[in-house]
Each structure stands twice: as C-alpha cells, then as structure tokens.
Amino acid sequence: MSLNKNMRIVIVDDYTTMLRILRNLLRQLDLNNVEEANDGDAAYHLMQKSPPDLIISDWNMAPVTGLDLLRNVRSNPRLKHIPFIMVTAESKTENVIVAKQAGVSNYIVKPFNADTLRAKIASVCPATV
Amino acid sequence: MSQAGTLQLPDAHGYLDRVIGELRSLNTPQKNTLVSVLEYLSDHIRATRNEIGALRRDGAGNQMFSSTTDELEEIVTETARATNRIMDAAETVENVASTVGEPIVANVLMTAVTNIYEASAFQDITGQRITKIVRSLQSLEEKLASLASAFGPLDGAASAEAVREGDAALLNGPQLEKTASSQTDIDALFASLE
Numbered sequence: 211m212s213l214n215k216n217m218r219i220v221i222v223d224d225y226t227t228m229l230r231i232l233r234n235l236l237r238q239l240d241l242n243n244v245e246e247a248n249d250g251d252a253a254y255h256l257m258q259k260s261p262p263d264l265i266i267s268d269w270n271m272a273p274v275t276g277l278d279l280l281r282n283v284r285s286n287p288r289l290k291h292i293p294f295i296m297v298t299a300e301s302k303t304e305n306v307i308v309a310k311q312a313g314v315s316n317y318i319v320k321p322f323n324a325d326t327l328r329a330k331i332a333s334v335c336p337a338t339v
Numbered sequence: 340m341s342q343a344g345t346l347q348l349p350d351a352h353g354y355l356d357r358v359i360g361e362l363r364s365l366n367t368p369q370k371n372t373l374v375s376v377l378e379y380l381s382d383h384i385r386a387t388r389n390e391i392g393a394l395r396r397d398g399a400g401n402q403m404f405s406s407t408t409d410e411l412e413e414i415v416t417e418t419a420r421a422t423n424r425i426m427d428a429a430e431t432v433e434n435v436a437s438t439v440g441e442p443i444v445a446n447v448l449m450t451a452v453t454n455i456y457e458a459s460a461f462q463d464i465t466g467q468r469i470t471k472i473v474r475s476l477q478s479l480e481e482k483l484a485s486l487a488s489a490f491g492p493l494d495g496a497a498s499a500e501a502v503r504e505g506d507a508a509l510l511n512g513p514q515l516e517k518t519a520s521s522q523t524d525i526d527a528l529f530a531s532l533e
Binding site: 223225226227228230231234235238270299320321322323324 | 419422423426429430433449452453456457458459460461462463464466467
C-alpha cells in the first residue's frame with residue numbers, strides 16, 4: 211500500500227514536541243506537505259483558507275479542543291468530507307464513543323508508533339492506497 | 340446557648356474552654372465526663388488548626404503547594420528541552436542515513452531514528468500527567484485555604500514539620516530556572532570568596 215505523497219495534511223497539537231514528532235514520522239512516510247497548528251481555532255482558520263486532504267489532531271487543547279475542531283469541521287460543508295484522525299492520550303471508552311459520534315475517521319492513542327500512524331492514514335484515505 | 344447559634348470556628352476553641360470552666364464549677368456527678376469530652380474537642384480543634392497551618396507551609400517556611408507546582412512545571416519544561424535536543428540529534432542521524440550508500444546500514448539507522456521519534460512522545464504523555472497533578476494540587480490548596488480561613492488567623496500555629504537546620508537546610512534540589520544562579524553567577528561568587 212502506498213500513500214498519496216502529495217496529500218496536504220494539517221497536524222494540530224498544543225505540544226510543539228508532538229508536532230515535531232508527527233512531522234518527522236510523516237516525513238519518513240514520504241508525506242511532506244504538512245502544516246501545523248497549536249489549537250483547534252488556529253487549525254480551523256488554516257483549513258478554511260484551503261481545505262486539506264487529511265487532519266491529524268490532538269484532543270486536549272485550549273481554548274478550542276480537538277473535539278470542538280472535529281465538530282466544526284463536520285458542520286462545515288466545505289470541510290466535512292475531510293478525513294479526521296484524533297491522536298490523543300484520552301483513551302477512555304466514552305472518549306472514543308463521543309469522538310466517533312462527532313464523526314472522527316480514526317483514533318490513535320498516545321504513545322503511538324509509526325506503523326500505527328501509517329495504517330490509520332491508509333485506512334482513512336482509501337483513494338490514495 | 341444563644342452564643343452557640345452564632346458561634347464561628349475561630350471562636351470555637353475559646354468558647355469550649357469557657358464552657359469547660361463553667362462546668363468545673365458545677366457540683367454534679369456527670370461533670371467529669373462532660374469536661375473530658377469537651378477537653379478532647381478543644382484539644383482536637385487546636386491540633387487541627389496547627390495541622391492545617393503546617394500543611395500550607397514546608398519545613399523552610401515556604402508556601403508548600405505553590406512551590407511544589409512550580410517544581411512540577413519545571414519538570415515539564417526540562418523534559419521538553421531534553422526531548423528537543425534528542426530530536427535534534429535524531430534528525431541529524433536521519434540526514435546522514437539518507438546519504439549512506441549501504442542500504443542495510445541506512446535502513447538500520449532509519450529504524451533507530453523512527454524508534455527515537457516514537458519514544459520521544461513520552462514528553463507529551465508525562466507533560467499531560469504532570470499538568471493533571473498540578474491542577475489537583477491547586478484545587479487542594481484552594482480548599483485548604485478556605486478551611487484555614489474558616490478557622491481564623493493561624494498565628495502561633497507553627498509548622499508541625501520540624502524546621503530544617505544545618506546541612507539539611509542546604510538540600511533543596513535543583514533550583515527553578517527563574518530563580519537559579521547561572522554558572523557565570525556561581526563563578527563570580529566563587530571568585531569573590533577567594
């Protein structure tokens with residue numbers, strides 16, 4: 211399975227170290243078209259200018275959380291089709307259920323590895339596999 | 340007992356002592372039991388006030404909770420800094436790996452770099468856990484402050500923890516960055532002592 215190397219990905223996390231980890235792991239998957247945001251609000255503004263092909267977001271951020279961002283994305287006709295992967299340390303059952311009900315495409319629990327990241331991207335971007 | 344209706348916690352200890360005094364002056368067979376119970380309550384209130392006062396300050400007289408939360412936040416800062424240095428090194432190795440002619444060696448290096456990236460996520464996890472602890476401590480501190488306020492001024496409520504003296508008072512662990520002396524400061528101080 212190969213991924214679309216040109217897909218534009220927005221990664222969202224309030225920890226700059228995690229953004230760096232994600233960017234590096236994506237680079238190793240040969241995915242280099244990556245933009246970063248530090249919270250849901252900044253990410254939403256970023257993707258309103260130009261809708262990305264994939265969103266990878268943390269949950270626990272302020273002031274706009276990853277779940278808020280997911281709901282905003284899913285209620286926006288221009289963005290609602292975009293695959294959205296939640297990458298978070300929130301691993302309780304109710305978290306996953308709420309995220310799923312809000313329309314998350316897949317869910318990665320921190321800490322994660324490169325294989326998991328690759329598999330989840332491939333699963334939510336079937337046209338590129 | 341009209342006084343009891345408006346009794347405030349700061350007054351409770353003194354009020355009980357007055358009741359005990361009045362009971363002792365009575366000539367009834369039950370007074371000794373009542374006096375014992377009230378003395379116990381009075382002592383308990385005094386001890387509780389002291390313990391609350393002690394909980395809010397450490398042995399060096401510092402505000403214990405704010406000091407502890409500062410230390411925890413410093414851990415987050417230090418681990419983030421260390422993680423970024425590890426990432427710097429890993430990125431350097433990754434760049435070199437891409438120039439290595441031998442594919443097996445390049446793959447081994449790239450796998451090692453990937454492992455470093457994956458492992459570096461610990462900083463995010465520990466950071467979130469510590470932040471959670473800091474919030475709990477702050478909440479506990481607020482509740483204690485509220486309780487201490489209900490007990491009135493804690494003057495004379497000395498710390499139950501022994502005040503550290505001598506060499507023990509020198510053991511405070513790493514300083515917080517905002518108050519720490521730099522190596523230059525230390526060198527200058529050292530030179531001034533010669």
